[in-house]
Amino acid sequence: MIDRADTRRRFLAGIAFALALSGGITLLALAGYGTHAAVVTFALLAPLGVVTVLAAEWWARHRQRAGGLRRQFAVVALVAVLQFAAAVALFARLMFVSAHDAFFAALVVLYASAVAAWTARLLGREALSDVDAIRATLTAVGEGRRDARTGVIGRDELAALAADVDVMVERLAGEEEARATLIAAVSHDLRTPITSLRLLADAIDDDLVDGPTRREYAARMSTHVTALSALIDDLFELTRLQSGDLQWTMQQVRLDVLVCEAVEAMRPAAGTISVHVDTAAELHAAGNPEKLQRVLFNLIQNAIRHTPPDGTITVRAHAGPAAHEVEVEVADTGSGIPSDDRALVFEPFYRGNRARTDSGAGLGLAICTAIVAAHGGRIWLADADVGTSVRFALPLASA
Ligand SMILES: Nc1ncnc2c1ncn2[C@@H]1O[C@H](COP(=O)(O)OP(=O)(O)OP(=O)(O)O)[C@@H](O)[C@H]1O
Ligand SMILES: [Mg+2]
Structure with missing residues (x-):
């Protein structure tokens, strides 16, 4: 919405522009042909310029009345042609040009206007065909098609808009596919325990x-219910993280302390697996302690799940190779992750060999990824000679 003050300012700016321009041209006339020529030039150009600028301003505000962009452009071309013709006609009159010369001047104006209108139409047609392509794509997307693309190539603003639309459609398609996969996985994971519950x-x-x-049977039912509610909690958390609904407070956390606490909390679950901690002193990171604990628990739990009773788990936390980062590693001497699985383990519901990991839903690493990303960090599988090494890096907080 343009308010009144803004409208006035724009009108005044337009008038000032027209006057300044005609003033500049008057100076040229003055330098070349003296005072009379300068007065005539100003008397002719200034009103014409002001009227045209005001008409253009009015049109810019009411252009919707014309309907489509093609018509709006046509009106702009008409205004340009009219003021051009008016300038020539006024000059012919004020300069006492002969009827013969005035006639030829009018012919030139007519010809030049027709050529200009033709050129503008050509340009307009190209631009508007891009607009039509973008519109057709958006309509197709609105109707549910996800393979529609604009096909617009170029370097202007319309091409940039078309490229944005194409990227958006591609992302939409990807998100919808991911959502469908997620729903299929959730349905599957809910169906199995629910079927067991019903039978029991x-x-x-x-x-x-x-x-x-x-x-x-009652005990088994209780186990299923616990697993189901853990699955639903994880799923809820992952959905919230992925949708950017992060209602946690960030604070300065001592990562070394957090690592020691997490290891001590998980030690009973490790049974005979020996668990080592190796951290630098006073590692400060900006983060949410509960969420970072969650990451550590998930990683240590995975390590415990995949390491034999006589194996070892080592949790390290040190300043990263990049000076502004803290790096945490959970390494184990367990079964390791097959190379085919390495790219997939961070995906929601991805589980490796089911025989070994029957108890997990495949959400742990996806949740870790989302939490670490929300902290501005990253998580990855490091190369390991034995077992698995999962690392994550967080931005270092100043002490
Ligand atoms: N330390 C590890 N050693 C071997 N394989 C691992 C390790 N950590 C993860 N994986 C593999 O990655 C898969 C995905 O791990 P993720 O933590 O996301 O799910 P999960 O542990 O199966 O289930 P959840 O964490 O939801 O209980 C696992 O199923 C497993 O195949
Ligand atoms: Mg896990």
Whole structure:
């Protein structure tokens, strides 16, 4: 919405522009042909310029009345031609040009205007065909097609807009595919325990089982319910992280302390696996302690899951090779990750060999990735001779 003050300012700026321009040209006339020529030039150009600028300003504000862009451009061309013709006609009159010369001047104006209008139409047609292509693509996308592309090539603003539209459609297609995959994975992961729950409940309900078996079934049901609620919690957290809904406070955290706490908390679950900690003192990072704990728990839990009872897990935290980063590593001497899986393990619901990792939903590393990314960091699989080494780097906070 343009307010009144803004409108006035624009009108005044237009008038000032027209007057300054005619003043400049008057000076040239003055230098070349003296005072009379200068007065005539100014008397002729200034009103013409002011009227044209005001008409253009009015048109710019009411151009929607013309309808399509083609018509709007046509009106602009008409205004240009009219003021050109008016200037020539006024000059012919004020300079006492003979009827003969005035006639030829009018012919030249007519010819030049027609050629200019033709050229403008050509340019306009190209630009508007790009607009049509963008519009057709957006309509197709709105109707559900995801393979539509504008096909506009070039270096102007319309080409940039078309490129943005193409990128948007591609991203939309990718997101929709990822969402469909996610829904399929969630449905699958929900269906399996729910089927078991129904069978167990039916068995109990139908009085098919004796007392001890019933208790055993109830315990199994409880396990399924726990797994289900963990899955739903993880899924909820991942969705929130991925949608950028980050309602946590960032603070300066002592990463070395956090690592030691996480290891001590997980040590009982490691059983006979020996767990080592190796951290530099006083490692400060900007982050949310609970979320970073979550990352550490997930990584250590993975290491425990995939390491044999006589194996070793080492958690290291040091200043990274890049001076502004802290790097944390969770390394184990377990089964390692096959090269085919390495690119996929950070994807939601990706699980490696199911026989070994039956208890996980495949969300742990995806959640770690989202948390680390929300901290402005990155996570990756480092090369390891034995087992697996997962590393993540966070921006260092000044002490
Ligand atoms: N330390 C590791 N050693 C070997 N394989 C691993 C290790 N960490 C992860 N993986 C592989 O990566 C897969 C994905 O790990 P992720 O943590 O995302 O899921 P998960 O552990 O299977 O389930 P969740 O973490 O949701 O309980 C695992 O299924 C496993 O195949
Ligand atoms: Mg995991």
